[in-house]
Structures are given as structure tokens and as C-alpha cells.
Amino acid sequence: MDNRLVLYNTLTRKKEKFEPLNPPFVGMYVCGPTVYSDVHLGNCRTFVSFDLIFRYLTHLGYKVRYVRNITDAGHLEGDNDEGDDKFAKKAKLERLEPMEIVQKYTLGFHEVLRLFNTLPPSIEPTATGHISEQIEMVKKIIEQGYAYEVNGTVYFDVEKYVKEYDYTILTNRKLDDLLNNTRELNGQDEKRGRLDFALWIKAKPEHIMRWPSPWGVGFPGWHIECSAMSSKYLGDQFDIHGGGMDLAATHHTNEIAQSQACNHMQPAKYWMHTNMLTVNGTRMSKSAGNGFLPHELFSGSHPLLERGYSPMAVRFFMLQAHYRSTLDFSNEALEAADKGYRRLMNAMALLPKLNATAKNTEIKVDELKARCYAAMDDDFNSPVLIAELFDAVRIINSAYDGKLTLDEPSLVSLRTLMQDFVHGVLGLVDDNTGSDDFEKLMDVVISLRNEAKHSKDYTTSDRIREGLSSIGIQLKDSKDGTLWNKI
RNA sequence: GGUCGGGUGGCCGAGUGGCUAGGCAGAGGUCUGCAAAACCUUUUACAGCGGUUCGAAUCCGCUUCCGACCUCCA
Known part of the structure; x- marks a missing residue:
């Protein structure tokens, strides 16, 4: 197995030698899409990038377990208890059940990634399929003293966390700056600290996607699913956690905090972030x-x-x-x-x-x-x-x-x-080859043209060539025969 | 405002303290009935100003411009 692989770790902001925790096994978790709308090309770039990484690690002989989640639970538009659930909002617009929205865009996502020839992940867990795991994790975080409940909503206590851990380890920001740049708490806010974020959110009466919990009926906060599912399938500590760069500052920062508070260890050894399109x-x-x-x-x-x-x-x-x-x-x-x-x-x-x-x-x-x-x-x-x-x-x-x-x-x-x-x-295949029948048809056409050429009937041979060209097929003559390809 | 990352030739995009990145486009040539393809050759660089160095586009400083994150987004 190749052991010269070096990769850039966001956690240390350096390229590091890749040394898996339990070779030849490699655990890789990548944050997947929120399936409430069509994926765009920027999203695709991230998944193509991690497909390359997955393929190369596999090529080197590692046994990779690649977990990529589908976010299908009703997260809010903002990181507090305001705004609409994206799925409910879209469901209203399209006059569908929230789970119809989930189904529709999950299928669309898979279809697009199939066209890009990405390999499917080893496990593709959904947030709604892991509500109990998320609840268990929230319970553990409360037990450890890093979260508190207010009126059916559970918040992560960042101010307590920062006393023992480095909250901004991933992005190297200063806590004071974060505090200065965060909204003031208003009078109605239930949160104790400005940086606190929700682990579990009490459902309003109109909220459709809802589950029972020890804190009442509600739904999970938008970071807990990745922490819960990555530890379920890859363990409390695994090799690579990836995602788009836009996720580092908030989502991944909070994921690390949750996992540290729960398990007292860094969830991932290497954090990899892909850049934007x-x-x-x-x-x-x-x-x-x-x-x-x-x-x-x-x-x-x-x-x-x-x-x-x-x-x-x-x-x-x-x-x-x-x-x-x-x-x-x-x-x-x-x-x-x-x-x-x-x-x-x-x-x-x-x-x-x-x-x-x-x-x-x-x-x-x-x-x-x-x-x-x-x-x-x-x-x-x-x-x-x-x-x-x-x-x-x-x-x-x-x-x-x-x-x-x-x-x-x-x-x-x-x-x-x-x-x-x-x-x-690279996962590149030729998308320009025709069916067997088409190949045979082209053989016939090319042999007819070559007969015309041999008898110096260039009018006919050029007509064939131009005709094919006009329907997007290019001929290439060589000493050993004529090749063709679609343009 | 804070944090971080950038400014490379016509375009995209690597890399590096001294040796051709690559693709596309442009120019010339070879081949060919012609063309295409292919092959060979070739032009256009490292934002600006200082500094370190035998030598910097590559390191350091300043200036300037751009972007990302800090609020949902891969």
C-alpha cells in the first residue's frame, strides 16, 4: 500500500502525511445535500471532489467506508427558532407532503451524481431515519453538562464548552470577534449565550415534520445529525470528515463541539474542505x-x-x-x-x-x-x-x-x-461511444466512403463526410483506416 | 469591521527559491486528393513597490484589487 499520501488538514492548516487510525480501513464522512431543491453544479463539485478522493484511497488499497448523509429533516432557515422549515415551505409551494419533497429531490440528486459517474457511498443515512440516535446524543450532551433545555428546546452551551475546549479550532477565529459579530440577544431569546445553538427544537403547532422526545414534540437542530450518524457508522473517532468550505465555520465547528462534549475526543483526524465553484x-x-x-x-x-x-x-x-x-x-x-x-x-x-x-x-x-x-x-x-x-x-x-x-x-x-x-x-468514461448497432452502421458507411475514395470519386466521399459532420460525427482518416467520433 | 484565501501568458488552471506544468486558443511545418485528426516547432506570464538572496514569479514587508466565511447554502 502506498504510504506517501499527504493531504491538507483544515484542523492544522497544513499538509499532513495520511495515517489512518486503523489501516487498512478508512472511515470517511462527507456532508451531503439538503434535499429540498435541485442540486446545482456547485454542490456537484464537492461530491465529484470527494468521489476522486474515495476512488484514489480505494485504488491505493484502503478499505474505505464512505458515509454521506441525506439531510431530509426539517431544519429552519436560520440557526435559531425563527423562520420556516425548508421542507414545509417547499411542500406548501409545490403542494406536496414534505416527504414527497424529500423523495423527489433525493432521486434527482442520485440521478445527477450517476450522470457524473460518482461511485455511491458505502452508507447513505438520512436524518429522519436517525432521530433516536440524535435524541440519544442530545441526552448525553445534557448529561455531560454542555447543554440545557428551555421550554422544550435544547441549546448547546458554548460558553461552558469554551472553558475546556477550543471552539474555534477549525477556523482559527477569535472568540471575542465571534461574540462581537453575533447578534445581540433580544429579550425573548431563550438562549443563555449568544453563540449557543439549538440541538433540539420545540415544534410549533404548524410545524409538520415532528418527533416525540424527552423534551416534548420537536425536531433536531441542524448540526446534530452529522455528529450522530458519523459516530454511529464510523465510530466516535474516524479518519476523514469532509464537506464544502462553506460548512467549516458554523456546521463543522458545531459538529466538533457536539462530539467533543459527548465523547471527549476529536471526531475526525483529518478535516477536508472543498472550494467553491x-x-x-x-x-x-x-x-x-x-x-x-x-x-x-x-x-x-x-x-x-x-x-x-x-x-x-x-x-x-x-x-x-x-x-x-x-x-x-x-x-x-x-x-x-x-x-x-x-x-x-x-x-x-x-x-x-x-x-x-x-x-x-x-x-x-x-x-x-x-x-x-x-x-x-x-x-x-x-x-x-x-x-x-x-x-x-x-x-x-x-x-x-x-x-x-x-x-x-x-x-x-x-x-x-x-x-x-x-x-x-478520475472516474472518466467515454460518453461518446454508440451502441453496437451504431458501431456496425458506421463501419458500413465508412467502407462505402473508402470505396468511393479508392475510385477517386471524391464528390461522393466528401458528401458522406460532410453529411456525417452535419449530424455531429467527425471522420479522421489515417494510414490504418478511418476513425470517427461524435463532436 | 474580524478571520481566511487569492491576484500566473488571449481563456481555464498547476507549480516552484535557479530546470518546458497541462488543456484550449494563436502562428509555422509534416502528413493528406482535400479536410479533419495526429505529430513537430513556436509567440504571449507570474498585480504594484520595496527588502532578504549569488539568484524570487516562488520567502518577508507594504500598497492595491478580488473573493469566501462570520446569516440558510457543497
């Missing part, structure tokens, strides 16, 4: 109204797009940036990524057609392979990996053109390398 330099988000929906991108129906892009081209686009960098979304950038993706896929398609020769012309596949691992070992640096793979693309194309030769071991090694990294680690 931006549009014109500004974060893509639901509330800002600049969110692209996946189907708008695939079909090109979004007003800012000139055309549609395939899910795999978009995945490639995302992987060409490092997960901790922002990635800016534009027509030009997508266009470039799409072409690069096709170039990579075309080379992949040539790989089986290559023939080994007796001698190798100075191609050192082992060195290339080492560079690929070095790239991924350095905090999952997929852009550098892709740059290395384009070296392989050049080798493959040159070999196909007969401009260099590969001996049998090199060719086998090259094929394995490309298979492992392009398909296995």
Missing part, C-alpha cells in the same frame, strides 16, 4: 440565484451558455482544478475542457488498437507512472495528474502514427496505467 468570480449559490442546474448545463439551456456540455466533459473540467481552489465557470473554460476531454478519450480509444513491437523507443512508462502517483499523493492533485496523462496521450498518438514504438511490457504497462488513472481514479 464560482461564476464571474462569485460563488455559485442557491440564494444568490446564480446557480446552474446540471440539466441546464447538459442541454445548454442556461442563458449564459452557448451550448450544452456532457456530464463527463464537466467532470473533466472540475478535475482540471485542484479541489481546494475556486473554479470559475465560463463558456470558454468549458469549451477548452470539453476539447481536452475528447482528446484524452480519443487516445483511450486508440490504446487497444496499438501493437507492440520488439523494441521500445525511449518511452519510460514506469517514470510516467511514478509521476502520476506523485501527483495524487500530493493532496489529490488531479490537475497535475491530468497534465501527466496528456504526456501519455502524446505517446499513444505517436505510437498509433508509427512515430515511436512500444515493446510488449511497456504497452501493457501503459494500458494498465491509463485504465487505472483515467477510469479508476
Whole structure:
């Protein structure tokens, strides 16, 4: 097993050597979506990033248990007992039961991630399926003295917590600044401290999603589900906790506090945060109204797009940036990524057609392979990996053109390398191949055109080529025959 | 206002104290019936100003611009 993997830990703000608590097992928890609306591309980026991480850890031989939750309980719009439950609000708008909303957007989420070729997590627990675990955890936190109940609502006592623990460990903020920047408590507020947050919230009469608890009928606060479910499936302490960077300051900070108060240990050894997808330099988000929906991108129906892009081209686009960098979304950038993706896929398609020769012309596949691992070992640096793979693309194309030769071991090694990294680690597949029937049909068309060419009937051969081009099929002649691909 | 992260060539986007990132686009060439594809060659960089250093785009300081978080969002 590779032991040179280094990853950036938000907890320490440094790259650290990856040493799992119980090798070869790795526990990874990633905060999933709140399924009250369509996922947008920014959400997708996070899940594609963690898919890359999951795939690489698995590729290295780790036995990864990847837990990603579905948030389907009725959290409030704000972190206090005001505002509407998002599901109830949406249910009213769409005239559906809250659980119909949950079902609809859960299915949509799965469909989109399937199109992006992400592997399903090992466990995908839902918040509503773990109400009792959450209640148990709240009870334990109260027992430990870090929470208090007021009129059926339970609050986490941050002021007590900060006496023993570092509340701002994840984001390195100063407690005084947090206090100064938080709303004043108003007269009706039940909370003792300004930074206190709800673990369990008393349901108002109109609140639909509600469960009985020791404190009366209510629903869980918006951080407790992740603490409860991660410890249930991965233990009180596990290896990696991930999510979008936007979750670090509040959600993850409170998760750590809850787990520490309950179990007296850091829940995760490594905290990993993925950066935001931006549009014109500004974060893509639901509330800002600049969110692209996946189907708008695939079909090109979004007003800012000139055309549609395939899910795999978009995945490639995302992987060409490092997960901790922002990635800016534009027509030009997508266009470039799409072409690069096709170039990579075309080379992949040539790989089986290559023939080994007796001698190798100075191609050192082992060195290339080492560079690929070095790239991924350095905090999952997929852009550098892709740059290395384009070296392989050049080798493959040159070999196909007969401009260099590969001996049998090199060719086998090259094929394995490309298979492992392009398909296995990057999760890229060719979305442009047709069905078997279609392939056979193209063989017929191409042979007709080649007959015309041989008889110097270029009018006919060009008509075929232009006709195919007009329906998006590009022909590529070479000495060994004619290849085609969809544009 | 506080905390943090950035400003890299036409675009996207890596990286680094001295050695070509890569993709796309542009230019020239090879191949080709023509084209495409492919291959070869090639132009455009590191926000600004100081400092450390034999050497900085890379480290330090200042300036400036941008963004994220601090309020629901991956």
C-alpha cells in the first residue's frame, strides 16, 4: 500500500502525511445535500471532489467506508427558532407532503451524481431515519453538562464548552470577534449565550415534520445529525470528515463541539474542505440565484451558455482544478475542457488498437507512472495528474502514427496505467461511444466512403463526410483506416 | 469591521527559491486528393513597490484589487 499520501488538514492548516487510525480501513464522512431543491453544479463539485478522493484511497488499497448523509429533516432557515422549515415551505409551494419533497429531490440528486459517474457511498443515512440516535446524543450532551433545555428546546452551551475546549479550532477565529459579530440577544431569546445553538427544537403547532422526545414534540437542530450518524457508522473517532468550505465555520465547528462534549475526543483526524465553484468570480449559490442546474448545463439551456456540455466533459473540467481552489465557470473554460476531454478519450480509444513491437523507443512508462502517483499523493492533485496523462496521450498518438514504438511490457504497462488513472481514479468514461448497432452502421458507411475514395470519386466521399459532420460525427482518416467520433 | 484565501501568458488552471506544468486558443511545418485528426516547432506570464538572496514569479514587508466565511447554502 502506498504510504506517501499527504493531504491538507483544515484542523492544522497544513499538509499532513495520511495515517489512518486503523489501516487498512478508512472511515470517511462527507456532508451531503439538503434535499429540498435541485442540486446545482456547485454542490456537484464537492461530491465529484470527494468521489476522486474515495476512488484514489480505494485504488491505493484502503478499505474505505464512505458515509454521506441525506439531510431530509426539517431544519429552519436560520440557526435559531425563527423562520420556516425548508421542507414545509417547499411542500406548501409545490403542494406536496414534505416527504414527497424529500423523495423527489433525493432521486434527482442520485440521478445527477450517476450522470457524473460518482461511485455511491458505502452508507447513505438520512436524518429522519436517525432521530433516536440524535435524541440519544442530545441526552448525553445534557448529561455531560454542555447543554440545557428551555421550554422544550435544547441549546448547546458554548460558553461552558469554551472553558475546556477550543471552539474555534477549525477556523482559527477569535472568540471575542465571534461574540462581537453575533447578534445581540433580544429579550425573548431563550438562549443563555449568544453563540449557543439549538440541538433540539420545540415544534410549533404548524410545524409538520415532528418527533416525540424527552423534551416534548420537536425536531433536531441542524448540526446534530452529522455528529450522530458519523459516530454511529464510523465510530466516535474516524479518519476523514469532509464537506464544502462553506460548512467549516458554523456546521463543522458545531459538529466538533457536539462530539467533543459527548465523547471527549476529536471526531475526525483529518478535516477536508472543498472550494467553491464560482461564476464571474462569485460563488455559485442557491440564494444568490446564480446557480446552474446540471440539466441546464447538459442541454445548454442556461442563458449564459452557448451550448450544452456532457456530464463527463464537466467532470473533466472540475478535475482540471485542484479541489481546494475556486473554479470559475465560463463558456470558454468549458469549451477548452470539453476539447481536452475528447482528446484524452480519443487516445483511450486508440490504446487497444496499438501493437507492440520488439523494441521500445525511449518511452519510460514506469517514470510516467511514478509521476502520476506523485501527483495524487500530493493532496489529490488531479490537475497535475491530468497534465501527466496528456504526456501519455502524446505517446499513444505517436505510437498509433508509427512515430515511436512500444515493446510488449511497456504497452501493457501503459494500458494498465491509463485504465487505472483515467477510469479508476478520475472516474472518466467515454460518453461518446454508440451502441453496437451504431458501431456496425458506421463501419458500413465508412467502407462505402473508402470505396468511393479508392475510385477517386471524391464528390461522393466528401458528401458522406460532410453529411456525417452535419449530424455531429467527425471522420479522421489515417494510414490504418478511418476513425470517427461524435463532436 | 474580524478571520481566511487569492491576484500566473488571449481563456481555464498547476507549480516552484535557479530546470518546458497541462488543456484550449494563436502562428509555422509534416502528413493528406482535400479536410479533419495526429505529430513537430513556436509567440504571449507570474498585480504594484520595496527588502532578504549569488539568484524570487516562488520567502518577508507594504500598497492595491478580488473573493469566501462570520446569516440558510457543497
